[in-house]
Amino acid sequence: MSIALWIIATVIVAAALIYKRASLLLFSVGMVAMFAIGNVLEIVGPVLWTILAVILVPINLAPVRLNLLTKPILKAYRKVMPEMSDTERDALEAGTVWWDGDLFSGDPDWKKLLDVPKAELTAEEQEFLDGPCEEVCKMLDDWEVTHELTDMPEHVWQYLKEKKFFAMIIKKEYGGLEFSAYAQSRVLQKLAGVSTVLASTVGVPNSLGPGELLQHYGTKEQQDHYLPRLASGDEIPCFALTSPEAGSDAGAIPDSGVVCKGEWNGEEIVGIKLNFNKRYITLAPVATVLGLAFKMYDPDGLIGEEEELGITCALIPRDTKGVEIGRRHFPLNVPFQNGPIRGNDVFVPLDYIIGGQKNAGKGWRMLVECLSVGRSITLPSNSAGGIKSIALATGAYSRIRRQFKLPIGKMEGVEEPMARLAGNAYLMDAVTTLSTKGIDLGEKPGVIGAIAKYHMTEKLRACMDDAMDVHGGKGICLGPNNYLGRGYQGVPVAITVEGANILTRNMMIYGQGAIRCHPYVLKEMEASAEQGPEALKKFDNALFGHIGFAASNFMRSVFYGFGGHRLSSVPVSGPARKYYQQMNRFSANMALLSDVAMGVLGGSLKRKERVSARLGDMLSYLYIGSAILKRFHDEGQIKEDLPLMHWAMQDTLHKLQEAQLSMLDNFGGVGSVMRAIMFPLGRIAKRPSDKNDHKIARMLMSPNDVRTRLGKGQFLSPEGHFGFLEETLQNVIAAEPLYDKVCKAAGKRFSFTQLDQIGAKGKELGVLSDDEVALLEKAEEGRLRTINVDDFAPEDLLAGKAAFDYALKNLKESDAA
Numbered sequence: 001m002s003i004a005l006w007i008i009a010t011v012i013v014a015a016a017l018i019y020k021r022a023s024l025l026l027f028s029v030g031m032v033a034m035f036a037i038g039n040v041l042e043i044v045g046p047v048l049w050t051i052l053a054v055i056l057v058p059i060n061l062a063p064v065r066l067n068l069l070t071k072p073i074l075k076a077y078r079k080v081m082p083e084m085s086d087t088e089r090d091a092l093e094a095g096t097v098w099w100d101g102d103l104f105s106g107d108p109d110w111k112k113l114l115d116v117p118k119a120e121l122t123a124e125e126q127e128f129l130d131g132p133c134e135e136v137c138k139m140l141d142d143w144e145v146t147h148e149l150t151d152m153p154e155h156v157w158q159y160l161k162e163k164k165f166f167a168m169i170i171k172k173e174y175g176g177l178e179f180s181a182y183a184q185s186r187v188l189q190k191l192a193g194v195s196t197v198l199a200s201t202v203g204v205p206n207s208l209g210p211g212e213l214l215q216h217y218g219t220k221e222q223q224d225h226y227l228p229r230l231a232s233g234d235e236i237p238c239f240a241l242t243s244p245e246a247g248s249d250a251g252a253i254p255d256s257g258v259v260c261k262g263e264w265n266g267e268e269i270v271g272i273k274l275n276f277n278k279r280y281i282t283l284a285p286v287a288t289v290l291g292l293a294f295k296m297y298d299p300d301g302l303i304g305e306e307e308e309l310g311i312t313c314a315l316i317p318r319d320t321k322g323v324e325i326g327r328r329h330f331p332l333n334v335p336f337q338n339g340p341i342r343g344n345d346v347f348v349p350l351d352y353i354i355g356g357q358k359n360a361g362k363g364w365r366m367l368v369e370c371l372s373v374g375r376s377i378t379l380p381s382n383s384a385g386g387i388k389s390i391a392l393a394t395g396a397y398s399r400i401r402r403q404f405k406l407p408i409g410k411m412e413g414v415e416e417p418m419a420r421l422a423g424n425a426y427l428m429d430a431v432t433t434l435s436t437k438g439i440d441l442g443e444k445p446g447v448i449g450a451i452a453k454y455h456m457t458e459k460l461r462a463c464m465d466d467a468m469d470v471h472g473g474k475g476i477c478l479g480p481n482n483y484l485g486r487g488y489q490g491v492p493v494a495i496t497v498e499g500a501n502i503l504t505r506n507m508m509i510y511g512q513g514a515i516r517c518h519p520y521v522l523k524e525m526e527a528s529a530e531q532g533p534e535a536l537k538k539f540d541n542a543l544f545g546h547i548g549f550a551a552s553n554f555m556r557s558v559f560y561g562f563g564g565h566r567l568s569s570v571p572v573s574g575p576a577r578k579y580y581q582q583m584n585r586f587s588a589n590m591a592l593l594s595d596v597a598m599g600v601l602g603g604s605l606k607r608k609e610r611v612s613a614r615l616g617d618m619l620s621y622l623y624i625g626s627a628i629l630k631r632f633h634d635e636g637q638i639k640e641d642l643p644l645m646h647w648a649m650q651d652t653l654h655k656l657q658e659a660q661l662s663m664l665d666n667f668g669g670v671g672s673v674m675r676a677i678m679f680p681l682g683r684i685a686k687r688p689s690d691k692n693d694h695k696i697a698r699m700l701m702s703p704n705d706v707r708t709r710l711g712k713g714q715f716l717s718p719e720g721h722f723g724f725l726e727e728t729l730q731n732v733i734a735a736e737p738l739y740d741k742v743c744k745a746a747g748k749r750f751s752f753t754q755l756d757q758i759g760a761k762g763k764e765l766g767v768l769s770d771d772e773v774a775l776l777e778k779a780e781e782g783r784l785r786t787i788n789v790d791d792f793a794p795e796d797l798l799a800g801k802a803a804f805d806y807a808l809k810n811l812k813e814s815d816a817a
Contacts, residue, residue, distance in 0.1 A: 006043050010034040019555040021107075021548060028056045059544070070540040077539075078528050080602040095372040095446035097516050098438050103622040104517035106553040106591030110580055111571045113626060118634040119437040125183035129713065132163040133190050137715040142195040143480040147799075150335040152197060161233025166205040169212055174227035176211075181439035185377055185432050186713050189385025193714045193722060196490045199382045200336040204282045205230070207374030208367070208498075210237040210291040210315055210354075217313075217355040217366050226289065226315065239291035240278035240341045241367070247280075247500065250293075251364060257312060259298040262347040270302050272314070272353075274322075274346040280497070285328045285339040290316045292341075293367065296360055303350070309361035314352045322346035334490035368446065371498070375449035376435045379494050383460035384428035385714065386487055389722050390467045391425040392711045393483060394418060395700030396729040398470055400786045402752055408470070409701045412690070417466035419693035422700050423647035424459050425710055430631035430648070431456060431624055447513045451620045454504040457494040464488045479790020483721040506609040509616035514594055514605075517619070520546035521598070550595040554677075556588035561680045575642060576632055579649045582685060583625050586656050589678050590618040593663060600670055614663040621656035625649060640706050643695040646688065653685040703730060728782030735779040738762065738772050755780035 013034055017027045035052055038044035058064045102108045121129070136159055145152050160166060168184050170176025179187070184206055192199035205211060211230050214223055229235040246252040255276035262271050276294055284290070296312040298304060318325060324342040331338055350357045354366070398409025398418060408414050435452045438445050468475040468488055475484040495501045499508060515522050520542045527539035560568070565585035570577060594615055597605055605611065628648045632641065660678065664671040699706050703726075716723040735755055742762040743749050750758055759776030762768030768776075798806050 003043050006034075006038050006041065010038070015555050015559075018548070018551045019559065021552045024059065024544060024548065028060055031056065062540075065544075066536055066540055070536060070543060073543060074528060074536060074539050077524070095369055095444040095449075095516075096442075098441075098443045098445050098448065099434075099626060100445065100447045100451075100513060100619065100623060101517045101519070103587055103619060103626065104513065104591060104594070105519060106549075106556060106588040108583065108587055108622075108626070113630055114571060114633055116434075116437060116441070116630070119182045119433050119440070121183055121186065122180070125179055125186070128163075128177070128179075128183075129186055129190060132159075132165070133187055134715065134717065136160065136163070136165070136198070137190065137194045138717060138719045140195050140198055141480070142197070142486060143482075145195060145197050146333060146335060146486050147478070150330075151337065152201065156198075160202065164231060164233070165202045166233060166236070167211070167231040168202075168206045169215070170227055170231045171215065174223070175231035176227070181373070181377055181436040182433065185381040185384075185436045188378060188381040189388065189429075189432070190713055190715050192382040192385035193389030194720060196334050196382070196386070196487055196493075197336045199385070200282065200334075200493075203378040203382060205237050207378040208241075208371050209239040210289060212370045212374065213239075213291060213313060213354050213366060214315075216370065217359060217362075219351070219356045221351075222315065222354065222356075230289075235288045236283060236286050237289050237291060238281050238283040238287035238341075239293075240276070240281045240284065241293045242280045243276070243278055250367075251311070253293060253295060253311070255292075255294040257294045257296045257314070259296070259302045259350075260300070260347075261302070264347065264349055269349060271347055271349045272296065274314075274316075274343050274348065276341070276343045276346075278341040280329065280338060281341055282336060282338045282497075284341050285326055285337045287325070288318045290318065290323070290325070290341060291354070292316050292343075293363055303357060303360070306361075311364040311367070312360050313354045313363035313366055314348065315354060316343075316346070316348060316352060320346055320348060331493050332489045334486055334493060369444055372444050372446035372449040373439055375453045375498050376439060376445060377432075379498060380428070380432045380435065380452040380456035383456040383494060384425070384432045387421065387428055387460060387463045388425045388711050389714045390463065390484065390487070391421040391700065392707065392714070392716075393722050393725050394421055394467050394470050395697075395707065396725040397474070397786060398697075399701040399729055400725075400732050400783055401474075405751070407701065409697055412694075414470055415690075415693050415697035417469055418700055419647060419688065419696040420466050420651075421463055422696045422710060423644060423651060423688065424463050426631075426641075426644040427624065427628055427648040427652070428456055428459055429710075430627040434627040434630050447509060447516055447619070448623060450499070450504050450508045450512065451623050453498055454501050454509065455620055455624060457491075458501060460494060461491045464491050474787065474789055477789035477791075479792070481721070481785065481788070481790055505616055506613045509620060510612045511606070511616075513616065513619050514598070518594065520549060546595075550592065553588050553592040553595070557585075557592050557678050560585035560588055561678050563681065572633065574637060576629055576637065576645065576649075579625065579629060579653065582653055583622060583629075585684075586618070586653070586660065587622055589660055590615070590622065592678075593618070593660065593674065596670065596674060597663075597667075600667075610666070611663060614659050617659035618656060618663075621652050621659065625652045625656070628652065635709070638706075638709075640704075641709065643692050643699065644706065644710070646692055647696060650686060650688045650692075654687050657683060657685040702733060724782070725786065728779070728786055731775060731779040731782055735776050738768060738776055741767050753783075755783065 013030055017030050022030070031052060035044050035049065058068055099113060102112065136156065139156055139159060140152065164177050167176035168179040168187065170178065172178045188199050188203050191202055210226065214226055226235060230237060241250055241253070243253045243255055245254050255278070257272040257274045259270065260273050261268055262273065264271060274292070274294060276292060292314050293311055296309040297307060298309060299307055316323060322343050322345055328337065328339040353359055395409065395418060398414060399407045401408050409418060431452055435445065435448055438448065464487060467484055471484055475482070475488065478485045515525065523542035524539060524546065527535050527542055530538070565581045568581050568584040570580035570584070572580060597611055597615060601608055601611070628645060632645045635641065661675070664675040667674070714722065716726055718724055718727050739752060739755065739758055742758050742765065745765045745767045746761060755776045759768060759773040763773050795806055
């Protein structure tokens with residue numbers, strides 16, 4: 001063997017061992033073996049053996065490694081790492097790491113994902129969807145809610161209470177429904193297709209709020225008192241966290257609770273004097289019990305030695321003296337009950353603290369644990385449900401509405417937004433399904449919750465724009481027959497609440513993900529915060545594990561960059577296989593880029609929000625892609641669904657690729673080097689093709705099994721807008737051959753309008769039966785209702801004081817007459 005061949009063989013063996021993440025000992029044995037072969041071949045002599053020994057001996061002998069390498073690195077690490085606040089620490093320690101950890105590893109275990117049981121409803125949950133959920137959708141008139149009443153009618157409120165819509169999370173032992181997270185998501189999706197107000201009203205009590213907090217942290221007395229009353233609807237809860245001075249930075253709330261003595265029911269007790277000013281609180285105007293977050297202080301040491309106890313959560317009855325409540329905010333013409341809460345010197349007993357006095361100061365951890373669950377369910381589900389319904393509606397409208405003598409959906413320019421609507425509906429349903437299934441498996445996925453909240457609400461924004469573009473004037477003229485306008489107006493609400501999206505993308509997703517999901521970073525941070533020999537050993541284990549991890553991802557990125565991802569092992573075959581393999585490549589790239597960013601920027605990475613945002617995008621798109629592949633697998637890899645799966649994966653992988661390239665292009669010389677490593681042959685992920693867009697648009701315009709699966713679970717009863725559109729779509733399609741028959745018999749090509757007159761003409765020519773004429777008349781009635789928009793007498797649009805003044809003026813004029 002020549003020297004060149006031996007060198008090549010040694011490099012290959014070293015690279016393979018690093019790629020496979022071999023232990024330090026196994027790697028060292030492999031190198032010694034290759035040097036031994038070189039020695040036999042008289043290639044390796046004393047000099048090379050000496051170099052190898054100088055490298056391997058120090059890192060394999062623990063005492064030498066600890067003192068020579070690890071100790072100085074730990075010293076430097078402690079200097080560059082910023083201190084972590086208590087709120088940051090609580091946020092990091094709360095919740096769990098699930099599939100997001102696999103994605104961060106650079107080597108996802110796809111079998112683990114595919115082995116996750118398919119999300120399914122129980123018979124009881126399905127019965128609720130088909131029964132009470134269907135019924136309340138029929139009861140609600142969204143125009144009445146948003147324009148006339150600025151609230152849901154009393155009979156709807158009563159129905160929601162009686163059927164326990166506010167008690168989906170409450171256990172059956174307290175009278176609740178105890179539904180799975182997946183079932184809650186399906187309920188919210190259905191409601192969101194009818195009314196944003198309805199979905200928001202039901203979603204909030206089942207998300208972060210007194211019910212959730214009481215079940216996890218409440219005392220037995222609190223649970224026994226409040227949970228049955230919440231389940232029955234006798235109590236309406238809200239949770240007050242956000243303050244004028246602290247929105248997304250919830251940890252900075254100025255609201256205070258000072259431990260002091262005061263009078264309660266005629267006796268002097270030790271309690272809490274609360275002063276607070278909250279806003280944006282959903283259900284506050286109608287709530288009977290308030291969950292309140294505040295910073296607790298004990299300046300006189302009445303309950304302990306600690307003066308500043310930290311964020312605390314308490315339950316305050318609405319009628320408590322000093323509580324100001326009842327006024328409303330008016331969020332963008334989507335008038336769900338939302339308003340401010342204020343309190344001045346509100347004195348309450350210590351046992352109002354959720355969980356009692358022992359939970360004083362533990363509120364922030366309680367909140368972040370519960371919020372990770374609620375954030376994964378409510379807003380992502382509302383977004384997905386809204387877009388599922390709107391995708392079907394847009395497909396139907398684009399077939400019914402004609403311009404230039406053909407359905408507008410057949411125009412190439414319209415096909416593009418329609419494909420985005422259908423593709424995103426498929427994608428968003430996949431994400432909510434996987435996320436809620438994780439919760440049902442016992443996970444509290446903080447990072448995944450942030451991903452789902454941010455990306456689903458952003459996709460809602462983009463999809464609503466697409467739907468409005470296709471509908472044109474039909475979308476912008478509000479009225480009883482407009483099924484888009486209020487949803488379009490309300491999009492920024494979803495963008496803003498539960499952590500503003502700018503904050504969520506730039507700070508939360510990667511800020512939590514880099515530390516929680518990375519297999520070694522948190523261990524390094526924890527070890528560096530300790531002192532003594534054990535801390536050094538812990539840091540050593542984490543450090544050299546991290547080095548091996550980074551080296552492995554480097555090798556994977558190099559190998560995959562030259563097309564090696566096509567050889568990576570995945571547990572599936574067929575059309576989805578290539579996407580799993582591309583995900584392997586991008587996962588390795590993301591893991592390596594994360595380590596490079598942390599290595600180059602150190603503690604300042606925390607302040608480099610655009611770098612953090614792009615790394616967060618990478619993790620997010622990897623998760624979204626996983627959800628799409630999981631859905632396609634769980635549904636049996638249906639061939640007819642391929643256009644939707646292809647669109648969703650291609651759009652996701654292209655955005656993932658561009659996030660990586662965008663980071664590299666803005667990372668200076670290091671970025672240029674890394675780009676040469678990761679993308680030596682250029683881009684690999686393409687946008688969805690025009691041909692695939694065409695297939696999806698045509699699918700969306702006609703009733704078929706794919707379209708039915710896309711809108712599964714939504715409210716499509718003829719009593720609602722979307723059910724009427726579905727019925728009209730079928731009638732218009734059935735009318736087309738009858739129209740052709742009449743045109744042929746008359747020897748003239750009529751316009752596809754006034755179908756009732758065409759029916760009469762067909763009857764006159766003797767080519768249509770009475771039933772066929774009736775069908776054309778019904779199709780024309782539906783067609784006109786679909787394309788027309790509402791108009792009003794000027795006085796009908798008056799509201800509030802203006803409407804009152806107008807009525808008073810008419811009354812005076814009537815009396816005068």
